[in-house]
Amino acid sequence: MKRKLNAVILLMSASHTPNPNNHDPNREKRNAKAWIKRLGVAGFLFFLAKGLVWVAIFAGAAKACQ
Numbered sequence: 001m002k003r004k005l006n007a008v009i010l011l012m013s014a015s016h017t018p019n020p021n022n023h024d025p026n027r028e029k030r031n032a033k034a035w036i037k038r039l040g041v042a043g044f045l046f047f048l049a050k051g052l053v054w055v056a057i058f059a060g061a062a063k064a065c066q
Helices: 002-014 025-065
Strands: none
C-alpha cells in the first residue's frame, strides 16, 4: 500500500504545473536589465551610423567646394 501511495505522490508532483500567481520580482529585474542592454546597443549603433552619415555629408560638401 505504501508503495502505491509513493507512486501516486510521485505522479502528482511530476504533473504539477507552476502557479501563475507566484510572482518572481527578480525575473522582472533581469528582463528590464536585458531590455536596457538591448536599447543601449541599439542606441549606440544608431548614433554611430548617424555620425558616419554626417561625416560623409560634410566630406562630400568639402570635396564639392574645392
